[in-house]
Amino acid sequence: MRRGLLNYLLVAVCILLAPLFFSGSYLLNVLVFAGINTMLAVALNLLVGYAGQISLGHAAFFGLGAYLSGVLTTTYGWDPWLTMPVAALSVGILAFIVGFPILKLKGHYLAMATLGLGIIVYIVFNEWVDVTGGPSGLSGIPNLHLGTLVFDGDRRNYYLVWSCALCCMLLSCNLANSRLGRAFRAIHDAEVAARVLGVNARLLKVQVFALSAAVCALAGSLYAHVMTFIEPATFGFNTSVELLTMVVIGGLGSTYGPFLGALLLTLLPEFLRVMRDYDIVFYGGMLMVMTIFLPGGLVRGIPGLWHKPLALRRAKGDAADA
Amino acid sequence: MKTLLMIGCSVCLLVCSSTLALAAGTIKIGALFSVTGPPAFLGEPERNTAKMVVDGINRAGGIRGQKVELIAYDTVGDPTKAVQMATRLIKDDHVVAIIGPSTTGETMAVIPVVERAHVPLISCAAGSKITDPVKHYVFKTAQNDGLAVAKIYDYLQRHRQQRVAILTVSDGFGASGREQLKALAPRYGIRLVVDDTYGPKDTDMTSQLTRIRASQAQALIVWGTNPGPAVIARNARQLGFRLPIYMSHGVSSKKFIALAGSAAEGLKLPSGKVIVADALPKKDPQKNALLAFVKGYQHQYRQEGDHFGGHAWDAVMLLKGAIERGGATPAAIRDALERTRNFHGIGGTFNYSAADHAGLTKDAFIMVEVRNRGWVIAN
Numbered sequence: 001m002r003r004g005l006l007n008y009l010l011v012a013v014c015i016l017l018a019p020l021f022f023s024g025s026y027l028l029n030v031l032v033f034a035g036i037n038t039m040l041a042v043a044l045n046l047l048v049g050y051a052g053q054i055s056l057g058h059a060a061f062f063g064l065g066a067y068l069s070g071v072l073t074t075t076y077g078w079d080p081w082l083t084m085p086v087a088a089l090s091v092g093i094l095a096f097i098v099g100f101p102i103l104k105l106k107g108h109y110l111a112m113a114t115l116g117l118g119i120i121v122y123i124v125f126n127e128w129v130d131v132t133g134g135p136s137g138l139s140g141i142p143n144l145h146l147g148t149l150v151f152d153g154d155r156r157n158y159y160l161v162w163s164c165a166l167c168c169m170l171l172s173c174n175l176a177n178s179r180l181g182r183a184f185r186a187i188h189d190a191e192v193a194a195r196v197l198g199v200n201a202r203l204l205k206v207q208v209f210a211l212s213a214a215v216c217a218l219a220g221s222l223y224a225h226v227m228t229f230i231e232p233a234t235f236g237f238n239t240s241v242e243l244l245t246m247v248v249i250g251g252l253g254s255t256y257g258p259f260l261g262a263l264l265l266t267l268l269p270e271f272l273r274v275m276r277d278y279d280i281v282f283y284g285g286m287l288m289v290m291t292i293f294l295p296g297g298l299v300r301g302i303p304g305l306w307h308k309p310l311a312l313r314r315a316k317g318d319a320a321d322a
Numbered sequence: 323m324k325t326l327l328m329i330g331c332s333v334c335l336l337v338c339s340s341t342l343a344l345a346a347g348t349i350k351i352g353a354l355f356s357v358t359g360p361p362a363f364l365g366e367p368e369r370n371t372a373k374m375v376v377d378g379i380n381r382a383g384g385i386r387g388q389k390v391e392l393i394a395y396d397t398v399g400d401p402t403k404a405v406q407m408a409t410r411l412i413k414d415d416h417v418v419a420i421i422g423p424s425t426t427g428e429t430m431a432v433i434p435v436v437e438r439a440h441v442p443l444i445s446c447a448a449g450s451k452i453t454d455p456v457k458h459y460v461f462k463t464a465q466n467d468g469l470a471v472a473k474i475y476d477y478l479q480r481h482r483q484q485r486v487a488i489l490t491v492s493d494g495f496g497a498s499g500r501e502q503l504k505a506l507a508p509r510y511g512i513r514l515v516v517d518d519t520y521g522p523k524d525t526d527m528t529s530q531l532t533r534i535r536a537s538q539a540q541a542l543i544v545w546g547t548n549p550g551p552a553v554i555a556r557n558a559r560q561l562g563f564r565l566p567i568y569m570s571h572g573v574s575s576k577k578f579i580a581l582a583g584s585a586a587e588g589l590k591l592p593s594g595k596v597i598v599a600d601a602l603p604k605k606d607p608q609k610n611a612l613l614a615f616v617k618g619y620q621h622q623y624r625q626e627g628d629h630f631g632g633h634a635w636d637a638v639m640l641l642k643g644a645i646e647r648g649g650a651t652p653a654a655i656r657d658a659l660e661r662t663r664n665f666h667g668i669g670g671t672f673n674y675s676a677a678d679h680a681g682l683t684k685d686a687f688i689m690v691e692v693r694n695r696g697w698v699i700a701n
Contacts, residue, residue, distance in 0.1 A: 026410035033402055127492060135494040136449060137401075139430040152438065154409065229431040231401060231494075233360075270406075273395075280358070 008173060011256065015162050019155055027270065028154040032226060034266035035161035036219050041246040041258030042168045043215035048244070049253035050181060051208045052188030053103060054111045056240050057118025061213040063125060063235025064091045065220025067132055070141045070230050075131075080144050084221040088214045095213030099206035118240050125232035137231030144225045157226050164222060165259075168215055172255040184208060188253075249290055251297025260298045348391045349384075349650045351376070351641060352411030354422035354432070355446075355634075359399035364424040364630045368446055369394055371615075371631035372421060374622050375638040385645050397423055401431035408432045412439045418645075419655050421637040422446050424630075426494055433460055442656040444640060446633035449498055453679040459656055461679045463636040463669055464629075465594065465686045467495075470571045471502040473592035473687040475510035477700075478541060483566070487516035487539035489530055489554065491546035495572055496522075499545035515539050520550060527554045531561055541565055547572040552581035559585040566590070571687065575628055579695050590700050592687040594629045594669055597697045607666040611635075615668050632668030639667060 022028040044058050068087035072078040078086075102113045125132050132138060144151045144160065151160050175181050186194035187201050195201045224230050242265065250261020268286070272279035294301025353372050355365035376392040384390055393415050395407040404423050411417045412435070419442045423429050426449030433452075436443040436459050445452050448464040478486065488503050490496035496519065507514055516537045518530045531554065534542055542558075542565050544551050551573045558567060567589050569578075574593035579586045595602060599612040615635050619627030640662060641655065648658030662681070665672040670686025691700040 024413060026406060026413050029409040029413075030406050033406070129497055134497040135492065136451075136497050137427045137430060137494070139433075139451070152434075227401065227405065227431055228434050229401060229427070231427040233399075233427070234401065 004173060004177065007256070008170065011169070011259070012166050015166065016159075019158055023155070027267075028158055030266060030270055032154060032157045032161050033223075034263050035158070035165045036223050036226070037243075037246060037262035037266050038165045038259050039161075039168050039219035039222075040216055040243050041250065041262040042165070042172050042255065043212045043219070044243050045247045045250075045252065045255070045258040046172060046175065046184075046208055046215075047212040048247055049251075049257070050176060050184040050188060051205055052184075053205055053209070054107075054244075055114040055209075055212075056111050056237070056244065057114035057116070057121070058212070058216055058243050059235045059237070059239035060118040060121035061091050061095060061216035062220040062223070062239065062243075063121060063230075063232070064094070065217025066224040066230045066235065067125060067138070067220075068217070069221035069224045070138045071131060073142055073225075074138065074140050080142055080221075080225055084218060087221050088218045091217035092210045092214030096206055096210040099209040100202075103202070103205045103209060115237070115240075118237060122232060122236050125235060132232070135232060137229055139229045141224050141228045141230065143228060151225070161222055161226065164218065169255050169259060171215075176255065180204070185253075245287070249287065249297060251299035251301070254297075254299050257297045257299035264298065348389045349645065350391050350393060350415060350417045351638070352408075352415060352417035352420040353392055353394035353634075354397050354404055354407050354411070354420060354424075354428070355394060356399040356424045356428070357394075357396040359397075361399040361425050364446070365396070365399075365422075367619075367628055367631035368422065368424055368634040370623055371619065371627070371634040372638055374618055375635055378618070379638075379642060385642055385650075388650065390642075393417060397428055399425060399428065401428050404428035404432050405435055408435045412436070412441055417441065418650055418652050419444070419641055421634060421641065426452060426498070429460075429462075433457055436460065440656075441652045442659060444637040444659075446630070446637060449494070450502070450680070456677060456679050459652075461640070461659055461674060461681070463633045463640065463667070463672075465571070465669055465682050466680055467498045467570075468502040468506065469682060469684045470592040470687055471499065471506050472510075472684040473689060474543060474568050475506055475512055476684065477590070477592075477689050478512060478568075479510050483540040484511060485513050485515045485538050485540045487518070487534040487537060487542045487565075488514055489516075489518050489520060489527070489534070489542060489544050491522050491550050492519045493522045495547055495570075496545050499570055499572075503543065503545065520546070520554075522546075522550060524550065525553060526557065528557050528561065531557055531563060535561065535563060535565070539565060541568060543568045543570075545570045545572070548575075548577055549581050552578055552586070555582040555585040555589060571629070574690065574697075576626065579692060586692045586695075588692065590689055590691045593690045593697070594632060594686065595688055596627060596629055596632050596668060598688065598690055598699055601697075601699055607664075607671060608668070611639075611666055611668060629669070636665075636667035636669050636672070640665060640672065 019028060040062055047053050047055055065087045069083045072083040073080050105113050126135050151157050183199045183204055186199055191201050246261035246265050247258045251257025272282055275282055355369045357365040357369050372392060376390050380389050397404040397407055411420055421444045423432060424446055426447040429445040429447045429452050437457060442459045445462040446464055448467055450466040450468055452462050490500040516534050516539055520527050544554050551569050569589055569591035571593050574591055574597055595608055595612055599616050602609050616627045644655045644658035648654035660674050660676060662672055662674045670682040672681035674681040689700040690697045
């Protein structure tokens with residue numbers, strides 16, 4: 001536990017000091033969106049990594065949060081700070097209600113159902129033109145502000161978004177080490193066994209689904225207020241898949257895995273721009289290589305790479321001794 | 323682990339920034355086009371044209387003796403990416419002005435960034451909300467959808483067709499068109515008797531057309547980009563549809579005729595003048611620019627220049643004019659842009675002012691008709 005806290009503090013300090021290295025560069029702006037992606041990936045990991053339930057529709061909750069915040073602040077003139085919890089709460093409740101029938105399903109069927117949910121929500125964003133602005137998007141969403149401090153620059157948004165992301169990571173760490181977290185992992189490994197041992201699997205799955213959705217909605221609200229413009233295409237099927245990729249590449253079932261995955265997948269395209277037209281090929285190739293050679297994700301794979309030569313040398317040494 | 327990543331990031335950043343070392347005495351212009359992704363059909367000709375025009379300017383000695391450097395980034399049609407790349411152009415590349423992005427969504431997302439940084443932006447997207455209300459640093463070259471609607475309605479009024487059915491695609495282009503079609507109808511004494519939509523990926527629109535045929539409509543206006551309108555044209559031909567069909571400027575390319583085949587014959591649509599550049603009367607003030615663009619593009623890329631490339635041509639040329647008149651600082655460029663009068667470009671004759679950053683009238687469009695698999699000017 002103490003070690004967990006130390007790790008967390010180390011990550012937090014790195015994140016809070018990062019702007020010193022990036023000030024005056026557009027990468028700070030990219031890192032703002034990396035922060036939002038981190039929140040989404042950490043939230044998705046609660047469901048996929050810990051409880052072992054797949055979702056191909058999480059962009060829907062991201063989008064619902066963004067649109068609730070966007071519509072309530074622009075059309076109805078609500079205060080942005082008030083809309084954020086309202087959006088997160090109502091999306092959480094929605095997910096709770098929808099979760100009961102959906103999470104009865106398993107495996108491929110669950111994937112299909114969540115996929116359907118994502119597509120339905122995407123169609124609503126596109127077609128309900130009077131409210132959402134339709135395909136041409138919703139503009140003029142206000143920035144967040146604290147008194148006279150308006151969160152409009154990259155540095156301010158960086159701290160705003162990453163402090164939320166750090167809170168999510170703390171939540172995820174604590175949840176993983178609690179009784180609930182152990183119950184989730186039990187469901188992940190063997191649902192029947194967990195139920196035999198008295199874990200209310202059905203309720204727990206729905207609860208974690210709702211929590212995950214609420215955190216995604218919060219990330220959506222932040223996205224809306226940082227960008228000040230939203231359009232449905234951002235919340236489509238591609239985003240859902242990209243989020244899942246972040247979680248898988250980073251490492252399922254750990255808090256820092258999704259964080260690394262989100263960071264890598266957001267920053268990698270920027271570094272690959274040097275390769276001009278071949279960047280997409282290289283990007284895809286790298287993802288393939290990583291899944292093949294780092295099957296536990298970055299968070300387990302990279303220390304593994306480190307340990308492997310050490311272990312080999314040790315084995316050789318043993319053989320020489322013998 | 324995190325620190326390792328951080329060091330990696332910093333090294334990469336150093337490498338990037340050193341390769342972008344300042345070349346002294348050049349004017350840096352940024353460009354954001356979605357060269358890949360769904361709107362690639364816009365971004366690719368735009369980037370090609372911008373490159374071609376900038377090369378041409380440099381061969382002729384630059385602007386006021388200074389060479390121009392074009393720094394173009396691909397935005398993949400994603401507003402988030404567009405914001406990141408706009409920030410990069412401003413903060414890392416220190417450009418004096420930006421042309422693009424290609425789509426209305428990306429432009430709306432980028433506007434707060436350029437307004438905050440006080441860098442002029444000339445968008446190549448069509449949405450009227452880009453310059454309505456007017457933003458201090460934001461201009462556009464693509465014609466407003468409202469102008470195309472006005473051109474069609476003007477034509478309908480002259481041909482005494484008052485009851486009209488509209489069929490619009492459910493994406494950004496169609497939504498904007500539908501809005502304008504509904505808003506402008508009363509001004510031209512036109513009544514919309516059917517207001518229907520279709521999905522961008524639909525492959526059969528017979529049911530909508532059947533409904534329209536059963537209505538009292540005297541004409542049908544279809545608002546969409548390829549391939550939907552071509553499907554509608556074919557369906558209409560199969561159904562023996564007799565009403566005159568008007569298309570939007572979204573399909574004014576040879577591709578549409580190729581997709582619709584013989585079903586395209588006789589369709590009319592408002593279009594920029596590029597596709598009929600040769601047939602324009604000599605006294606048309608745009609003729610010189612149009613021919614230069616069409617020939618230049620054909621020569622360099624072995625393809626026909628289209629409207630989208632034209633938007634980028636206009637953006638670069640407007641910038642060139644502004645820098646010649648005012649100097650190469652963002653503030654001077656903005657002020658000089660706003661004073662642009664009678665610039666005869668590809669998209670039309672531009673007259674910017676403090677109250678109008680779109681600068682065109684409905685004369686930017688011309689009604690054309692498909693005949694013998696080609697375009698002719700409709701009368």
